[in-house]
Amino acid sequence: MNSAPLIVAGIPVSPDHYIDGQRIGSTETFELHCPIDQHVLGHVSEGLAEHVAQAIQAAQRAFPAWATLGAKGRKPYLDRFAEEIGKRADALCQLESNDAGVLLSRMRHGVVPRAMLNIKWFAEHALGLQDRTLETEQATHLVRHDPAGVVAIITPWNAPLMLSTWKLGPALASGNTCVLKPPEWAPLTCSLLADAAHAAGLPPGVFNVVQGSGAKTGAKLVSDPRLARISFTGSVPTAKWIAGAAGANLVPCSLELGGKSAFIVLEDADIDSAAATGALMYRNAGQVCLAGTRFLVHQKIADRYIEALRGHVEKLNIGDPREEATEVGPLIHPRQLERVGAFVERAVAGGARVLWGGARHPFGAQYYQPTMLTDLRQDDEIVQNEVFGPVLTLQTFSSDEEAIEMANSTDYGLGGVCYGEQGHAVAVAGRVRTGFIWVNSFGIRDLAAPFGGIKRSGVGREGGEWSFEFFCDVKDIVVPKKPFKASFSHR
Numbered sequence: 484m485n486s487a488p489l490i491v492a493g494i495p496v497s498p499d500h501y502i503d504g505q506r507i508g509s510t511e512t513f514e515l516h517c518p519i520d521q522h523v524l525g526h527v528s529e530g531l532a533e534h535v536a537q538a539i540q541a542a543q544r545a546f547p548a549w550a551t552l553g554a555k556g557r558k559p560y561l562d563r564f565a566e567e568i569g570k571r572a573d574a575l576c577q578l579e580s581n582d583a584g585v586l587l588s589r590m591r592h593g594v595v596p597r598a599m600l601n602i603k604w605f606a607e608h609a610l611g612l613q614d615r616t617l618e619t620e621q622a623t624h625l626v627r628h629d630p631a632g633v634v635a636i637i638t639p640w641n642a643p644l645m646l647s648t649w650k651l652g653p654a655l656a657s658g659n660t661c662v663l664k665p666p667e668w669a670p671l672t673c674s675l676l677a678d679a680a681h682a683a684g685l686p687p688g689v690f691n692v693v694q695g696s697g698a699k700t701g702a703k704l705v706s707d708p709r710l711a712r713i714s715f716t717g718s719v720p721t722a723k724w725i726a727g728a729a730g731a732n733l734v735p736c737s738l739e740l741g742g743k744s745a746f747i748v749l750e751d752a753d754i755d756s757a758a759a760t761g762a763l764m765y766r767n768a769g770q771v772c773l774a775g776t777r778f779l780v781h782q783k784i785a786d787r788y789i790e791a792l793r794g795h796v797e798k799l800n801i802g803d804p805r806e807e808a809t810e811v812g813p814l815i816h817p818r819q820l821e822r823v824g825a826f827v828e829r830a831v832a833g834g835a836r837v838l839w840g841g842a843r844h845p846f847g848a849q850y851y852q853p854t855m856l857t858d859l860r861q862d863d864e865i866v867q868n869e870v871f872g873p874v875l876t877l878q879t880f881s882s883d884e885e886a887i888e889m890a891n892s893t894d895y896g897l898g899g900v901c902y903g904e905q906g907h908a909v910a911v912a913g914r915v916r917t918g919f920i921w922v923n924s925f926g927i928r929d930l931a932a933p934f935g936g937i938k939r940s941g942v943g944r945e946g947g948e949w950s951f952e953f954f955c956d957v958k959d960i961v962v963p964k965k966p967f968k969a970s971f972s973h974r
Contacts, residue, residue: 489525491671492577492805498527500534500694501677503541504687509534513667513696518584518813518849519803527670530695535662535703538691542633542660543709545688550630550658554609560685561606561656565599567679568648575672577805579644583669584813584849585767586804590644598648604930605652605950612657612951623962628955630658632711635704637697637725638673639717640666640815641770641871647673650714653950655690659711662691664701668816670694697721708732712954715739716772719939726942737943737953739772739935741869742897745890746775747911749883749903750783753923757902758791760925765799765853768814769823769873775900775925777866777893778855779886782879789877793839796853801846813849814872820849823872830856830865838877867893883911891916897936900925918944 486508488495499506509528517524528534549557568575575598576590585594617624634654638646643666654661665673673692680690693700701721705713706728713729715722716739729736746764748757764774780788804812814820820843827841840854854874859866866876880886890899899920901912912920918936921927928934935944943953 486528489527489671491524491581494574494577496574496578496671496674497678498525498674500528500530500538501674501681501690501692502534502538503544503691504681507534507537515582515668515670516816517581518815519581519805519847521848524582524671527694530664530693530700530703532703534693534695535700535707538662538693539633539704539707539709541688541691542662543688545686546630546632546660549660549686549689552658554606554612554656554658557656557658558606558610560683561602561652563683564680564685565602565606567682568595568599568602568676570682571675571679575644575675578671578675579669580805582671583640583643584804584815585642586809586812588807588809589767594642594645598644600930601645601648601652602655605656608931608947609653609656609951612955620964622964625960625962627958627960628657628951629958631954631956632659633709634659634661634712634714634954635707635710636661636663637701637705637713637715637717638663638665640669641767641772643669644672644676646716647676649945650716651690653945654712654714654954657951657954659954660689660691662693662704664693664695664704667694667696701725702728705729706731708734710734712737714945714953722941735953737935737945738941739943739945740897740939740941741871741895742772742774742936742940743777743867743869743893743895744773744775744898744900744917745915746778747886747890747899747901747903747915748778748780748784748788749886749901749907749911750781751904751907752781752784752902754784754788754791756923758788758795760900760902761792762795762799763925764875765796765811765873768812768851769853769875770815770819770871772869772871773898775898776870776875777890778875778877779889780877780879781886782881785877785879789838792855796839796855799853801844801850801853811853811873813847814851815849817849819872820851823851823870823874826865826868826870826872827854827856827874830859830863833863835859835863835865840873861889861892869895887911887914894939895936896938897940
């Protein structure tokens with residue numbers, strides 16, 4: 484039986500799963516709250532074992548026909564999918580702002596256009612996957628990228644729409660069928676995404692959405708041996724569990740995890756430019772895995788840099804993320820607020836000094852002040868572990884060698900930022916052990932470029948050809964150039 488739609492910001496959205504082209508309710512639900520003011524948004528269907536099984540079965544049935552279409556045949560469906568996302572732009576913006584506390588301005592000007600591009604770009608670039616040849620002395624190798632099968636996609640609560648489409652684009656364009664499990668704290672834009680896919684005419688079973696908790700729904704999904712791939716973005720502990728479950732069935736995983744990235748400010752940096760960029764690390768209330776959260780500043784310019792950064796931080800507009808002018812909104816959930824506050828309390832108790840912030844913000848119950856801590860040791864918990872909130876640390880260094888050593892001193896290696904004279908900054912950036920690093924900039928992304936981390940920040944790369952390599956089975960059809968004679972000497 485289908486549930487009545489939830490009405491959020493005047494927008495109707497189904498609280499039910501989307502399986503095999505239909506909405507399917509559940510006998511169990513979970514409550515959803517708005518992080519801005521904690522009011523109840525409604526109750527959402529919880530994915531039980533039967534729903535996971537139905538979704539995987541539907542994806543299995545849909546796979547042969549979807550794969551047989553080829554990239555050219557799939558492209559019109561995916562182009563329409565992107566168009567339907569665009570038709571729902573305002574609704575998606577309002578829903579994610581209310582559901583996840585994401586800035587409405589960021590949704591309008593960044594996330595929704597990017598979500599559309601994620602689908603269209605990969606649909607276009609999938610056209611070049613076939614008919615690649617490799618000529619050797621003995622043979623012509625026809626290299627094919629065949630769709631792998633049923634893909635499980637699990638996305639986090641800090642960017643549900645963007646990261647869902649970031650994975651769906653290459654997975655669907657490659658010819659796979661998908662089961663998406665949205666984040667339990669912010670599932671609503673993924674539900675509306677299913678409406679967009681339905682309106683675009685994607686065949687039943689090609690794209691399915693099953694909502695629920697990681698412990699219940701996610702566990703059933705990732706342990707299913709019928710999956711061909713698992714793509715996950717989230718925390719390190721959850722990734723370890725997923726990798727274990729997938730390993731039991733030898734299912735390949737792509738894991739994009741947390742970060743504790745360095746923001747390096749060299750002695751020859753443009754101080755004000757580096758300070759203006761530094762203030763961006765508080766966006767989305769610091770709930771951004773690729774942010775540079777460990778500020779490493781040359782000791783000769785540290786005082787000037789701190790004051791310049793303070794000036795930019797003091798100008799940040801903290802408030803309701805549904806207001807266009809707001810730059811810092813709430814934390815997603817009371818549990819996240821408690822976690823962030825506890826990190827700061829332990830750091831201060833251990834000797835850290837608060838440069839600014841350090842407490843809850845009076846605007847609302849789930850708001851925390853933009854915070855900067857200093858007087859820290861390299862092995863301090865808050866230097867080594869991801870906080871995932873508006874809390875940054877600042878340390879100084881006296882040489883490039885010391886900065887590089889400090890930057891490489893954690894178990895993470897996702898991103899990074901390095902400000903300085905360009906040649907100098909590039910040289911330092913090249914020695915930081917990380918998946919990517921921005922020089923005199925932040926947040927520049929291109930769908931053709933690789934994205935991912937090293938160490939505890941992840942396994943694999945997403946973007947461009949790297950996404951297709953993961954979501955496809957690469958096949959080599961070997962055609963000999965001379966008549967072949969069977970012999971045991973051949974290898």
